[in-house]
Amino acid sequence: MPRGPRLDVQGALHHVMVRGIERRDIFRSDRDREDLLERFAEIAPATGTAIYAWSLLPNHFHLLLRTGHTTISRVMRRVLTGYAGAFNRRHQRAGHLFQNRFKSVLVEEDPYFLQLVRYIHLNPIRAGVVQNLNELNSWPWSGHATVMGRRAHPWQDTAFVLGHFGRSVRAARRAYRKFAADGIAEGRRPELTGGGLIRSLGGRASLALLQKDRERWAYDERVLGSSEFVEAVWHDVTERRAEMLQSVQARAERLARLVRRVADRLGLGEAELSAGGRRKTVWTGRGVVSHIAVRHLGHTVSEVARALGVSIQTVLRGVEQGGQLMKAHGWTLDDLTKKRK
Incomplete structure (x- = not known):
């Protein structure tokens, strides 16, 4: 089934996932990874986009970001189009690099922000690319090292993340590291990739209570949040759709x-x-x-x-x-x- 249009409003929080076509590698060298990070450094400030968490794996990457004055589609188009062209030139290849369009999940902030920061930053450990948290503390291809103060990326908003853990940077980093360590045992968490109401309302049986048009939203992978959050998004998009139709x-x-x-x-x-x-x-x-x-x-x-x-x-x-x-x-x-x- 084709995906619906992007869900985005100014200031929205998104979990973004980008995969290589046919699960092929999108990073073959450190130069490739540096190229992508340089694009974040240029495009995030220019578009008012806040990036809180990220991790680069050989055939995919994750981002947790908040849109500013530019829509997520335009932000990611600038990043991905430029990167794909440079990648193809570097490696003397042609054709598509990424699998379809990127996936973005609109996220309810309060219950999921810290969960997603941890989930994204621990991705290299789950994938076996990094062996343990000590190694991850200074691993250059995840935002975890930036939060821990081992790497410098001014475009990554570490202050907002650390502000959830303590008043002083030192105490906040200590609390954040413990929070990250506690999450290692959780393993993969597929529920963090979307599907709001199906979880919040107690499974598919509960969806019969919804109106037909809302039923699709109940397990829409574009939304991660409580029933109230998904309902609010549904109403917002419905109103905008009506306004657009009138226009x-x-x-x-x-x-x-x-x-x-x-x-x-x-x-x-x-x-x-x-x-x-x-x-x-x-x-x-x-x-x-x-x-x-x-x-x-x-x-x-x-x-x-x-x-x-x-x-x-x-x-x-x-x-x-x-x-x-x-x-x-x-x-x-x-x-x-x-x-x-």
Whole structure:
């Protein structure tokens, strides 16, 4: 089943997982790992993204981050596209590096923040890449060493993490290390990769209580949190979806109104402007509609092309020539766009 769209709002906490295509390695050398970390160092501050935890394994990596003024999709696209291109050039290869698109889970902060910091930082021990916590304390490819003060990565927000463990840095690091050590015995924790309501409501039997559209959300891997958190996300996205639909409908009505106005001025039927005719009056009408819609009403070229049933090139010509055509007919922008009482 295809995944739904990304769930993201400014300030949201995400657990991000990126895997190599066909489980192949995405890191072949320390230079590869350094390359990715350099991209975090550049892109995180530029996008207002806070990174709290991370670990790099041969064929995948994990991040715990909070989005800022840039969406998670744009942040990760910048990181992954640049890295994949550089990786391919370094290793003289071609083709996709990553498995599909990255996975991101929207996380409820209070119950899961520290659990995920620990889960992500202990990943190298679970994978057998690092043997024990003492080795992990200074291992360069996990954010654990940064929290412990053994490595310096200014882009990693260690202060926020340590603030959960104590007032002084020294005491906080000691408490954090104990917290990490206590988590080693827990092993793999698949529940930390998403599926909010199925856990919170007591299993699949409880889902019958939900409305049909919400049922999909109950075990949606894009959300990790309590029933209240998932419900809140569901309502937020539903409201945004409704607002988006209203916006799309309003744009379509505005464009249709413009087509009617221009057609009336030229003595044409609305359908004639999108019927593929090449008469001068039809060509003029399309040009005027294209110019006003794109330059003054904020429609995209593709929107106008679909509405008029013409090519993008035809719309682009109209955008450039429509102003002169309006002037030749003595039409003003208000004549063609202002709502009639």
